[in-house]
Amino acid sequence: MRQYLDLCQRIVDEGVWIENERTGKRCLTVINADLDYRVDRNEFPLITTRKSYWKAAIAELIGYIRGYSSAADFRKIGTPTWNANANLNEAWLANPHRKGEDDMGRVYGVQGRAWAKPDGGTIDQLRKVVDNLTKGIDDRGEIISFYNPGEFHMGCLRPCMHTHNFSLLGDTLYLTSYQRSCDVPLGLNFNQVQVFTFLALMAQITGHKAGVAYHKIVNAHIYEDQLELMRDVQLKREPFAAPKLEINPDIKSLEDLETWVTMDDFAVHGYEHHPAIAYPFSV
Numbered sequence: 001m002r003q004y005l006d007l008c009q010r011i012v013d014e015g016v017w018i019e020n021e022r023t024g025k026r027c028l029t030v031i032n033a034d035l036d037y038r039v040d041r042n043e044f045p046l047i048t049t050r051k052s053y054w055k056a057a058i059a060e061l062i063g064y065i066r067g068y069s070s071a072a073d074f075r076k077i078g079t080p081t082w083n084a085n086a087n088l089n090e091a092w093l094a095n096p097h098r099k100g101e102d103d104m105g106r107v108y109g110v111q112g113r114a115w116a117k118p119d120g121g122t123i124d125q126l127r128k129v130v131d132n133l134t135k136g137i138d139d140r141g142e143i144i145s146f147y148n149p150g151e152f153h154m155g156c157l158r159p160c161m162h163t164h165n166f167s168l169l170g171d172t173l174y175l176t177s178y179q180r181s182c183d184v185p186l187g188l189n190f191n192q193v194q195v196f197t198f199l200a201l202m203a204q205i206t207g208h209k210a211g212v213a214y215h216k217i218v219n220a221h222i223y224e225d226q227l228e229l230m231r232d233v234q235l236k237r238e239p240f241a242a243p244k245l246e247i248n249p250d251i252k253s254l255e256d257l258e259t260w261v262t263m264d265d266f267a268v269h270g271y272e273h274h275p276a277i278a279y280p281f282s283v
């Protein structure tokens with residue numbers, strides 16, 4: 001939690017104002033941030049200086065794991081977070097590749113589970129990583145990448161957290177996740193939960209201990225209409241201790257995650273937090 005607040009404070013103190021053409025807003029921006037999460041100690045990196053909607057964040061992750069491409073599927077498992085990008089962005093609405101209401105196109109999980117090969121067929125990146133890790137293999141390329149420039153024009157948004165690289169050291173699993181662009185008040189709140197939970201889940205289904213998750217961010221920003229709430233409200237609050245994440249131990253395979261898992265299979269214990277803050281969202 002302290003590292004999150006330090007990043008927010010650093011943006012407020014040292015950030016540079018950058019015009020963003022896509023959203024038409026200015027962002028206070030810094031370059032490079034390194035965060036790490038102690039999954040081994042179950043220190044769940046949930047923001048405590050405001051109410052955090054952790055179930056929606058985990059629902060997003062499960063949707064990526066399942067390869068969802070529709071905001072309706074994300075809603076069904078518990079998160080409204082893709083509604084705006086699928087249905088309110090002018091450029092995407094006018095895009096001939098959009099297949100109607102709620103379609104997100106070939107983003108995130110679609111690339112993770114069905115990366116199109118130029119010579120036909122698809123690659124299931126996640127399946128390969130799960131199979132190798134289950135056998136105790138780390139070929140130094142246990143990478144799931146959502147970043148496919150050849151298909152950017154077929155999706156509503158380029159992936160922000162775009163690469164997840166798993167590593168095995170003995171019987172301990174590590175994760176390094178890369179993010180190119182980070183909406184610190186809204187997105188990071190979710191992304192921290194996702195990086196932590198992804199490592200915890202992958203360790204559980206491949207039969208390893210979870211180690212540390214490393215989260216590397218390039219462009220970290222606060223939108224102009226979020227700054228006051230961050231500077232004058234959230235940053236004035238004292239954080240509480242990290243809560244714990246409990247995952248249903250019956251989740252034992254990728255198939256379990258693909259088929260029956262719901263948000264009821266996750267619980268958070270000891271979550272003490274300050275009141276909610278409704279940050280503006282930029283489409």
Ligand SMILES: Nc1nc(=O)c2c([nH]1)NC[C@@H]1CN(c3ccc(C(=O)N[C@@H](CCC(=O)O)C(=O)O)cc3)CN21
Nearest residue numbers: 053056081082085183186187189190277279281282283
């Ligand atoms: N500008 C922007 N920021 C993002 O963080 C972001 C995008 N766009 N587009 C793609 C996804 C969607 N994500 C989102 C979208 C909405 C919320 C959001 O509104 N969160 C609220 C309430 C969530 C709820 O009610 O479940 C929050 O207070 O955290 C968070 C992340 C993260 N990503």
Ligand SMILES: O=c1ccn([C@H]2C[C@H](O)[C@@H](COP(=O)(O)O)O2)c(=O)[nH]1
Nearest residue numbers: 022158160161181182183187188191
């Ligand atoms: O998981 C996510 C997804 C998105 N974001 C934020 C980062 C940016 O503010 C926007 C994406 O805009 P681009 O113009 O494509 O960079 O969404 C996030 O923080 N986390």
